[in-house]
Amino acid sequence: MSVQVDGFNASPFFQQLYDGLQDKSAVEKAVKAVNAIIIITLKNKEGKEQSWVLDLKKAGTLTKVDGNPPKGDVQLLLKDVDFVKLANGKANGQKLFMNGKLKVKGNMMKATAIESVFKQLDPRPKL
Template sequence: MSDLAADGFQASPFFKELHDGLADNKIKQKAIAGVKAVIVITLKNKEGKDQSWILDLKNDGTVKKIDGSLPKSDVQLLLKDVDFVKLANGKANGQKLFMNGKLKVKGNMMKATAIESVFKQIDPRPKL
């Protein structure tokens, strides 16, 4: 799924992992049941460019890159590319990023917290 990649964004491979993880029907159903939301993630890279992806964890369990205007969503997360990568790798805590002003949330705050559990479920790295 190369259409998930965005030049200059370190998070691109993570969206592919998310996509591949959601291809597993069991994970997809669990993610939809746990989150029940459409989430837009907007990242800003080092060059100051913005790119958004949409995670539909309400209806069909898909991840898509957004080109153009943002669709309607339950929640939007706005953060830097590098901070998202840390969050996705479990090296940063969403609440801490939020408290430090590095993560902005528009919409349903509770839905925003639910997404961290999805990242943990899909994480392809070995659990020690």
């Protein structure tokens, strides 16, 4: 299944995250660490919005959403370009939040656990 969406620079990263979720032991760790359903809503430079649902409560899955996103424990709203920086470790989630570039709806504590999960589930080799 593809979780990529045309026009979003974050698409390859979501695919990597999806691939990382195929590792059941990594999923167990992530579910224990986060225990939340996370909705990630990005806006690209054309102003188009796309949401993904990262279920780290039960299923350990990542799906793209067509239409309005469902209710989760926490929703992250940011620009596609900022998400890519965050995913690549070139931006800090706290700084993005403080500068108003990252909006969080729902459980703030769950939002803080997400960065470590991205690092854990990244299938790229660690240098």
